[in-house]
Amino acid sequence: MVLLSRSYAVGYPLTFNNPSKLKSRFRDAQPPFFLTCVYGDPVKAARQQVWDTITEFGHIKADNWIYLWDFNSYLAWHEKKGGNRKNFKDISQFQTMLDRCQLLDIGAHGPTYTWNNHRAGRDNIIIRLDRVLANQAWRNAYLEAIVTVQGSTGSDHLPLCLDSEGGRSSGMRPFRFDSMWFTHLDCQNAATKAWTIPMVSVATRKLKMKTENCKVVFREWNRDIFGNVHRKIESLLHELQRIQRDPSPDNQQRELEIHQLLEIEYNREELMW
Template sequence: MLEGDYVIMGDFNTITAYHEKEGGRSKSASSIEGFNNFLNMDGTVDLGFEGCRFTWSNRQYGGNLVREWLNRCLATPNWCEAYPRSAVVHLNDQGSNHRPILLITEEEQKTIKRRFRFQEKWCKEEEVGRIVRERWKEAVQGSLMFQLFSKLKRCRHHLVEWQRSKGGNSLQQINYLKQRIDEEKGKGNQADKHQIIVLEEELAETYLKEERFWWEKTRVQWLNYGDQNTQFFFIQKRISEIDIIEFSS
């Protein structure tokens, strides 16, 4: 038995009740009883979770699917009082049969409004080209310098609106696709295998866009676009099958 106030989290490789497993053979009663006895003896409480209930699966589909809630976060009552706003989030399981769990102990900080920067990846978007052409054709009265300033300002304004409405932010699109995949997998035996594959392929392509975004921002000259030195490296898909965006036009 541990002493003091603490939190412990990870893969406990067992469950506390039969409803925490779906598919496959049932867990033995002795295994469930033993884990519950450990929790009662240690005096810890489960912090619960946000997201999908199951943290492990055999990554099968249909009647062969097996899912369990194995990863969890436990804490002493005094620790819970010290961190009353704490929360546990079950993250996406892309590229693994386990969902990572994230423990949040503090409130999120407010984000600072960022300056507008044109992103090179937008050059491949037909909508961006249309926006620039239309704004550039608009008549502006004044000196040549004032006309240039006004047209650039209008382009910037409309591109920001386009980015918000069309999901131009790759990170937002990544989170959206992860949510779609989780929702589909959450259907259990009724999950559409083909739909999951399509969404995972789209997610891999979006990760490439996000990688390009950070490649543009970095000042490290030796970092080459396509190195895949990001989290999407662990997605179980051959990156060579994806049409990588060309640098030169």
């Protein structure tokens, strides 16, 4: 999961199935809120214990609070495609926990299903196991928040991205010289071009003007030359996300091909580092 805001971007690994042990408070957020990452027990008989723990401290919380990640459960039959339909009790228990804690599923943009067993034909099962739940206080505080389901290259789960500000931009990204640019053979040429452009100015301003010119030249150079690998990776990830919306047999084959192409591009990108 990746959480985005104007002032921070945080990635969370999933390490506990006891939600009370994985709790963070974002004091810098406005307004502040609590976040709990939840891993629903993969053993159905033990999953109720996780719901009971959430209910224990969740049903009385008046603070802004969200719960997210892999609940290992789904809320309705339309959230599962393939396999049998014998989990009504599990659906009911999951829904009961949401009702008791008055949690809302804030939905997501992107593929409907977040988990895929990657088996072929009739053995293929896809389910929406990952989601973001919020209490009413959090939802009222972050009305523009959106969740997007991203493409996955090495997992049976699709990652979630929660943007608390709904994708609003606070302006142009500040320029930062990236040390991996040094690995590119053309980096020195770009630096020379930026530094040797003739300028008519007093000596005290030349250094500042050349520094500003480096920002312009390297932004263009990164976009047109160095950034080609990144754009190719981004394009492949977009295609991957698109076909993961409809995991048909034909798309499964194309998904394998994209994974192979991404591996090549990631290796090229690693050389740049």
